[in-house]
Amino acid sequence: MFVIRRLLALAGVLIVSSFLVFAAMYAAPGSPENFLVQGRTVSPDVLAAIREQYSLDDPFLVRFWNWITNVLHGDFGQSLSNRQDVGELLANRLPTTLMLVSLAAVIIVILGIGLGIIAGTRDGVVDKIIILGSNLGFAIPTFFAALILMSVFSVGLGWFPVFGSGDGFLDRIWHLTLPAFALALPSAAVVARITRTAIREERDSEHSAMARARGVPGGLVLRRHVIRNSMLPVSTIVGVHVAGLIAGSFVVEYAFTLDGLGTLLVGAVQRKDFAVVQAIAIILVAAFGIINLLVDLFYASIDPRVRLGLGA
Amino acid sequence: MLSITDLSLTLAGKHADLAILRSVTLAVATGEAVGLVGESGSGKSMTLRSILHMAPVNATVTGQILLDGLDVLSLRGEDLRRMRSRDVSMIAQNPHAVLNPVLPVERYLVEGMHDAQGLATRLARVRAGELLEQVGIDEVDRVLRSYPHQLSGGMLQRVVIAGAIAGKPRLLLADEPTTALDVTTQAEVCAILDECRRELGMAMLFVTHDLDLAAAVCDRINVMKDGEIVETGVPEQLRDDPQHPYTRALMASRPAGIGWTRRGGTV
Numbered sequence: 001m002f003v004i005r006r007l008l009a010l011a012g013v014l015i016v017s018s019f020l021v022f023a024a025m026y027a028a029p030g031s032p033e034n035f036l037v038q039g040r041t042v043s044p045d046v047l048a049a050i051r052e053q054y055s056l057d058d059p060f061l062v063r064f065w066n067w068i069t070n071v072l073h074g075d076f077g078q079s080l081s082n083r084q085d086v087g088e089l090l091a092n093r094l095p096t097t098l099m100l101v102s103l104a105a106v107i108i109v110i111l112g113i114g115l116g117i118i119a120g121t122r123d124g125v126v127d128k129i130i131i132l133g134s135n136l137g138f139a140i141p142t143f144f145a146a147l148i149l150m151s152v153f154s155v156g157l158g159w160f161p162v163f164g165s166g167d168g169f170l171d172r173i174w175h176l177t178l179p180a181f182a183l184a185l186p187s188a189a190v191v192a193r194i195t196r197t198a199i200r201e202e203r204d205s206e207h208s209a210m211a212r213a214r215g216v217p218g219g220l221v222l223r224r225h226v227i228r229n230s231m232l233p234v235s236t237i238v239g240v241h242v243a244g245l246i247a248g249s250f251v252v253e254y255a256f257t258l259d260g261l262g263t264l265l266v267g268a269v270q271r272k273d274f275a276v277v278q279a280i281a282i283i284l285v286a287a288f289g290i291i292n293l294l295v296d297l298f299y300a301s302i303d304p305r306v307r308l309g310l311g312a
Numbered sequence: 313m314l315s316i317t318d319l320s321l322t323l324a325g326k327h328a329d330l331a332i333l334r335s336v337t338l339a340v341a342t343g344e345a346v347g348l349v350g351e352s353g354s355g356k357s358m359t360l361r362s363i364l365h366m367a368p369v370n371a372t373v374t375g376q377i378l379l380d381g382l383d384v385l386s387l388r389g390e391d392l393r394r395m396r397s398r399d400v401s402m403i404a405q406n407p408h409a410v411l412n413p414v415l416p417v418e419r420y421l422v423e424g425m426h427d428a429q430g431l432a433t434r435l436a437r438v439r440a441g442e443l444l445e446q447v448g449i450d451e452v453d454r455v456l457r458s459y460p461h462q463l464s465g466g467m468l469q470r471v472v473i474a475g476a477i478a479g480k481p482r483l484l485l486a487d488e489p490t491t492a493l494d495v496t497t498q499a500e501v502c503a504i505l506d507e508c509r510r511e512l513g514m515a516m517l518f519v520t521h522d523l524d525l526a527a528a529v530c531d532r533i534n535v536m537k538d539g540e541i542v543e544t545g546v547p548e549q550l551r552d553d554p555q556h557p558y559t560r561a562l563m564a565s566r567p568a569g570i571g572w573t574r575r576g577g578t579v
Contacts (some may be wrong), residue, residue: 207413210402
């Protein structure tokens with residue numbers, strides 16, 4: 001029941017956002033046929049022919065309907081600039097971005113939650129150092145982090161490659177490690193901070209105190225009552241940040257010259273390549289929705305109050 | 313069996329230290345129910361928590377707490393854990409805060425018996441059901457499967473009482489166990505607590521701000537004010553001949569028309 005409600009909500013979000021995406025491109029200045037003729041003066045007949053070819057004269061809603069039904073059939077149309085199939089273009093670029101984001105997500109979960117738990121359960125120097133690191137990690141912009149990581153680990157130490165996405169699974173991971181760290185850093189810092197606060201709150205909670213007062217061993221109280229319960233707010237934050245990684249990955253792809261969706265999108269926007277931009281935007285929204293759905297399901301699995309549809 | 317001598321507790325503050333308890337001395341005999349009555353902030357709860365060695369980290373505790381000769385304040389690590397799981401149980405004010413909101417009731421009871429007291433999980437499960445019957449719960453299976461938010465405060469406090477008597481401790485610490493409950497369930501829960509205590513011959517230190525309630529449940533009452541015990545006596549004595557002005561004030565502030573019925577009557 002819970003899952004079905006969530007899926008319906010996701011479908012609704014996708015429909016509305018695809019409409020917005022489609023409308024936004026037409027509201028933006030410049031038109032595709034002007035890009036296609038690239039500033040040359042052409043006769044109105046030619047322009048009309050181009051408009052005819054891309055059905056640009058159809059009413060807006062008709063064009064939206066045609067587009068959305070095609071997308072639902074897996075057909076994202078053709079790129080305006082090089083006539084390539086958009087689906088194929090995306091399929092070539094998607095693995096790099098997907099892998100980059102997945103790696104960064106793993107780093108956020110392990111580094112962010114791990115350090116947060118350590119800082120939350122320990123007082124004194126360790127806690128202070130992690131807070132300091134968290135502030136630093138959050139303050140450094142992604143592109144700057146990318147440059148520093150590159151100059152230290154690629155140019156200086158020579159441990160990682162400077163650019164490119166690599167071939168094969170392990171080579172890809174090797175190529176994407178630095179970019180993933182640059183991408184994950186600010187989010188890992190935030191997640192560590194939130195985790196630390198949540199852990200401290202649960203550590204002082206009455207049910208943890210009473211569990212200790214009942215003679216439940218400390219390690220068990222920490223795992224069962226403190227860490228488990230603190231994951232409720234943390235999972236929400238992790239979800240939001242991982243979903244946001246997809247957008248953030250574009251900057252990193254640019255900095256490390258990776259052939260992912262981000263570099264494709266930047267080029268497409270500059271060329272006013274409608275079909276490509278729309279397809280990427282829709283994929284972004286879908287990914288965002290799916291990640292949030294996963295977070296909600298995880299949340300429901302650890303909090304019965306959500307699962308049973310009652311207010312907390 | 314419990315004797316507290318000269319117990320003082322001071323919280324380190326930013327500007328000045330705050331004295332929460334000032335040389336509290338009280339005793340509870342085996343099987344005896346002793347009341348600790350006073351307004352909020354008078355140090356009643358802190359006295360209870362000190363017995364479990366649960367004072368806040370920034371507190372300085374002096375004095376002595378002896379539990380059948382065992383020096384509680386010197387206990388550390390495994391010894392402390394054993395004392396908490398076997399000898400003393402606490403029932404707190406708000407049962408909804410005591411149980412972990414994301415775990416079902418059965419886990420709460422099994423945790424106390426298995427993880428704290430070392431009973432086998434299978435036996436602990438069976439015993440959990442028996443305990444719930446003992447505290448007057450009819451739909452045992454439904455309650456065991458329920459999560460805390462699905463149960464009323466009164467029902468949940470019975471669960472907490474069941475957990476508290478599970479290990480047959482020698483001493484029960486009750487910290488305003490009925491204050492957070494509906495008026496209608498207060499009497500019921502109080503009666504169940506009293507009954508369980510008598511059946512198992514446990515001693516009890518009962519904290520409340522309600523002098524009438526304490527008189528109904530306890531053999532002896534200590535009146536507490538600003539971290540000090542100002543008067544001690546049997547209920548009738550406090551009623552007929554209160555010595556301390558504060559006790560007189562407490563007596564005077566009771567709503568009129570409430571009788572002093574002891575045990576089983578109006579509570």
